[in-house]
Amino acid sequence: MAYVNDSSKKAKPFDLLLENSGYKDLRTAFDKLLLRPLWWLAEKGKSSRIKPFLRTQRARDMEDYLSLSDYKKTISKSIRQAERSKAPVLFEHPVNNTYGICVPLVKDEKTFGFFGICALKAKPRHGTIDVLSGYTHAIIDEISKDLELGRVYELVRPRAIALSTVHTINRLVTSILDIKELFPRIARLTLQILKAERVRICMVDKYTGALGCVAAVDYRKSKDLFKIRTKPSPTECKVVQSGRSVKKSNFLCVPLVDEEMCGTISVRDKVGKKEKFSIFDREILTTLAEQAVIAIKNAQIYKEQEDLTIGTIKSLGYLLDAKFPRAYTHTEFFVELMVELGKALGLTKKELKILHYSALLPDLGKVVMPEEILRKTKALSGKERKILKTHTVRGIEVLKYLDVLKPVVPIILHHHERYDGTGYPERLKAKDIPLGSRIMAVVDAFEAMVCHRPYRKPLPFRMAVSEIRRQAGKQFDPEVVKAFIRIVKIGRLEELVRKHPDELKKIT
Numbered sequence: 001m002a003y004v005n006d007s008s009k010k011a012k013p014f015d016l017l018l019e020n021s022g023y024k025d026l027r028t029a030f031d032k033l034l035l036r037p038l039w040w041l042a043e044k045g046k047s048s049r050i051k052p053f054l055r056t057q058r059a060r061d062m063e064d065y066l067s068l069s070d071y072k073k074t075i076s077k078s079i080r081q082a083e084r085s086k087a088p089v090l091f092e093h094p095v096n097n098t099y100g101i102c103v104p105l106v107k108d109e110k111t112f113g114f115f116g117i118c119a120l121k122a123k124p125r126h127g128t129i130d131v132l133s134g135y136t137h138a139i140i141d142e143i144s145k146d147l148e149l150g151r152v153y154e155l156v157r158p159r160a161i162a163l164s165t166v167h168t169i170n171r172l173v174t175s176i177l178d179i180k181e182l183f184p185r186i187a188r189l190t191l192q193i194l195k196a197e198r199v200r201i202c203m204v205d206k207y208t209g210a211l212g213c214v215a216a217v218d219y220r221k222s223k224d225l226f227k228i229r230t231k232p233s234p235t236e237c238k239v240v241q242s243g244r245s246v247k248k249s250n251f252l253c254v255p256l257v258d259e260e261m262c263g264t265i266s267v268r269d270k271v272g273k274k275e276k277f278s279i280f281d282r283e284i285l286t287t288l289a290e291q292a293v294i295a296i297k298n299a300q301i302y303k304e305q306e307d308l309t310i311g312t313i314k315s316l317g318y319l320l321d322a323k324f325p326r327a328y329t330h331t332e333f334f335v336e337l338m339v340e341l342g343k344a345l346g347l348t349k350k351e352l353k354i355l356h357y358s359a360l361l362p363d364l365g366k367v368v369m370p371e372e373i374l375r376k377t378k379a380l381s382g383k384e385r386k387i388l389k390t391h392t393v394r395g396i397e398v399l400k401y402l403d404v405l406k407p408v409v410p411i412i413l414h415h416h417e418r419y420d421g422t423g424y425p426e427r428l429k430a431k432d433i434p435l436g437s438r439i440m441a442v443v444d445a446f447e448a449m450v451c452h453r454p455y456r457k458p459l460p461f462r463m464a465v466s467e468i469r470r471q472a473g474k475q476f477d478p479e480v481v482k483a484f485i486r487i488v489k490i491g492r493l494e495e496l497v498r499k500h501p502d503e504l505k506k507i508t
């Protein structure tokens with residue numbers, strides 16, 4: 001059923017009958033049975049154009065034959081008769097006493113054409129006519145089923161694609177919350193679904209109201225090309241203003257609409273030189289745009305929420321620092337080293353982000369510690385140490401209500417566990433300790449050693465590194481220590497220390 005996949009051309013029963021292999025077999029069989037009669041056909045509405053089946057020598061003979069106006073008249077008469085009765089008609093040519101048969105082609109009680117044979121020297125039997133007519137009807141039934149199947153396919157296909165688009169974008173909604181990652185993903189997905197060469201997503205700036213490109217992919221140049229420095233076209237601006245989609249043969253643009261107009265998504269150049277965008281493509285792109293808006297809004301809200309939470313945590317850190325410098329917060333050096341160590345251990349972007357957040361305020365729980373413990377420069381008593389150790393648990397009590405920071409809770413809770421299982425609060429051992437906590441333990445210890453303290457001088461860089469190495473398998477995870485040593489060997493750690501000299505000295 002080659003025609004089923006070609007939405008641009010609607011298959012006609014008349015053409016399908018001629019292409020049908022069963023019908024070709026029928027003609028071969030009757031050619032033998034009736035001693036090679038002449039075959040003719042006439043499409044409904046074009047009955048005056050009675051044509052031979054094939055342009056063969058015999059066909060040309062037939063054209064000559066048909067050029068006789070009185071023979072045409074005989075066939076035309078039989079056609080009219082067959083149309084009325086919807087049954088085959090046997091006719092006789094009055095001039096040369098030959099016979100012919102006219103079979104109406106009927107589908108759903110409507111006649112769509114006629115075919116027949118003529119130039120028969122002997123009068124055909126009724127049985128022959130019945131077989132010819134019955135076989136033709138069987139083939140038309142088969143064609144009708146194929147046509148129905150094709151119609152259903154054409155009806156279902158865009159909806160199936162639209163449904164699968166909804167499903168795919170829904171997956172994006174739940175899996176990608178990073179807006180910077182989301183735009184190129186939607187762009188590439190659009191190219192894949194619409195089978196286009198170019199795509200561009202433009203968004204309205206919520207402060208200036210200007211339309212700007214946020215993602216553009218041009219597959220004609222490179223599969224990986226992703227550029228946003230393209231200007232929106234006048235058509236895209238028009239789509240945003242009017243809220244109406246635009247469809248041209250090689251261009252499709254639909255608005256991205258939430259509560260208000262928020263942008264456009266447009267595709268250009270259908271893959272395959274002669275292919276054009278169809279109304280189904282517009283339907284699919286519209287569905288895609290509707291789902292994309294949900295994904296974009298979701299990611300934007302998440303980003304705003306994240307920015308707000310992180311901003312609040314940072315502000316809290318600054319406020320606490322003003323009262324007790326570095327009692328609750330750590331240095332920028334601490335944050336950077338955490339991320340650097342995470343990278344050395346092959347953490348994903350998402351994991352690095354969580355690690356970064358966990359480094360912002362790991363000792364937040366100290367807020368509820370008695371001030372005298374925090375101010376104390378002498379050694380703490382057993383009771384005081386016990387109180388101080390609760391800062392991990394108290395810290396997560398504050399953070400667990402902030403959705404964005406939920407993944408950092410285990411890291412902060414266990415950052416004083418030891419690899420050998422002698423740490424706190426749960427005496428977790430080895431890999432039972434979250435990786436983020438194992439990283440933080442190393443960074444926390446290193447920072448403490450190289451920072452100035454009122455009661456001791458900072459340890460020289462090399463000695464601090466040796467101490468970390470010495471504690472591998474005891475206080476620290478040997479794998480994390482290995483990654484730490486790698487950073488030392490490439491000079492990255494020293495670079496970070498030099499980057500923050502004042503900050504490390506300022507620790508009181």
Ligand SMILES: [Fe+2]
Binds near residue numbers: 363415
């Ligand atoms: Fe701590």
